[in-house]
Amino acid sequence: MVEICALASGSNGNCYYIGNENDAILIDLGIHFNTLKERAEKACIDLNKVRAVFITHEHCDHVQGAHAACKKMQWPIFFNKKTFNNTLKNRRPDIVSFFENDTEVNIGSMIVYPFSKSHDASCPCSFRIEINGMNIGVMTDIGIAEQPLATHFALCNAAFLESNYDEEMLWKGPYPAFLKHRVASHRGHLSNTQSSDFVRNNATNKLRYLFLSHISAENNTIDKALAAFAEFDQFQVLPTYRHEPSQKLILI
Numbered sequence: 001m002v003e004i005c006a007l008a009s010g011s012n013g014n015c016y017y018i019g020n021e022n023d024a025i026l027i028d029l030g031i032h033f034n035t036l037k038e039r040a041e042k043a044c045i046d047l048n049k050v051r052a053v054f055i056t057h058e059h060c061d062h063v064q065g066a067h068a069a070c071k072k073m074q075w076p077i078f079f080n081k082k083t084f085n086n087t088l089k090n091r092r093p094d095i096v097s098f099f100e101n102d103t104e105v106n107i108g109s110m111i112v113y114p115f116s117k118s119h120d121a122s123c124p125c126s127f128r129i130e131i132n133g134m135n136i137g138v139m140t141d142i143g144i145a146e147q148p149l150a151t152h153f154a155l156c157n158a159a160f161l162e163s164n165y166d167e168e169m170l171w172k173g174p175y176p177a178f179l180k181h182r183v184a185s186h187r188g189h190l191s192n193t194q195s196s197d198f199v200r201n202n203a204t205n206k207l208r209y210l211f212l213s214h215i216s217a218e219n220n221t222i223d224k225a226l227a228a229f230a231e232f233d234q235f236q237v238l239p240t241y242r243h244e245p246s247q248k249l250i251l252i
Contacts, residue, residue: 002132004158005248007031007039009140009213009240014062016138016160017045018129023108024049027127027138029077030061033068043245047073051108052097054078056141057121058087066093078105080114082123101125102148115152118143120187128152134251135206137161140214143186145198153202158209158251160240161199163228164189165219173219183219192220192228199232207235209249217242 003024007015013031017024017040024046029036040047053075055063066077070093077093080101084092099105101123105112111130116123119141126139126149137152137159153159170180170191182188190198199210210232212225222239229237240246 002134002136002251003045003248004136004209004251005043005045006160006211006213006240006246007036007043007045008242009160009211009246010215010217010242011061012242013064014140014214015065017043018110018131018136018138019045019049020109020132022049023051023110025107025110025112025129026050026053027129028056028062029053029065029069030063031065033065033072036065036069039245043248045248050075052076052078054099054112054114054127055083055087056126056138057119057124058083059121059141060088060091062141063087063091067091069093070095080123080125083121086122113152115148117141117149118146118186120182120185126152128155134158142190143188145190145194150198150202153198154204155206157206158211158249159207160211160213161195162190162214163192163195163212163220163225164214165191165216166221166224167191167193169221169224170216170219175218189214189216192225196228196231199229203232203235205234208251210235210237211240211246212237213240215240215242
């Protein structure tokens with residue numbers, strides 16, 4: 001049995017739960033600890049199973065809750081060294097472990113594979129988690145879908161994949177020009193179209209569930225994101241949310 005859930009997904013906070021009967025990890029902790037507890041309780045998730053937290057990059061919506069959660073739960077927080085060094089000092093947790101991108105980490109009954117991605121951070125990464133013979137991807141904040149992403153995605157039975165913006169909404173929307181270009185750049189985010197094109201070219205028959213993640217509040221809607229994936233019927237496509245947990249899936 002494998003449980004997966006997005007406890008938060010978006011520019012105001014990100015946190016993804018992957019676990020089994022005995023062990024669990026969180027990918028990113030960009031929400032406050034009380035919010036984390038409330039959403040875990042709502043999703044019927046046991047935070048006492050969490051063995052570690054892995055951080056993708058230093059932006060506040062991915063790391064701002066790590067210090068408090070570490071202090072309250074004594075969780076080790078895993079960073080690569082460049083990400084840790086570029087994290088604001090008041091957000092750095094007291095219990096820190098380090099990994100290197102492209103080098104696996106064993107946590108309880110899980111193997112965590114961090115791999116590099118293109119985003120405007122010091123040393124950003126995505127993760128594939130091998131657990132109970134299944135592979136779960138957490139793949140957001142990606143400016144361009146390069147080969148490491150395709151390689152790891154092809155192994156996934158389920159994935160949280162970025163579908164950040166609708167191109168028309170972005171370019172006609174309220175963001176200043178520099179921010180529009182940042183979002184759409186190779187160090188920004190994937191659009192609905194870019195994400196669905198990537199899935200079309202790289203999904204295998206292993207994939208059972210796809211969570212559309214990091215959906216922009218200003219430049220996208222859940223309906224537009226889902227519409228971009230309407231052609232796919234070989235796996236289930238689900239949304240994630242900014243202010244509440246996603247559907248919790250139990251994979252057997």
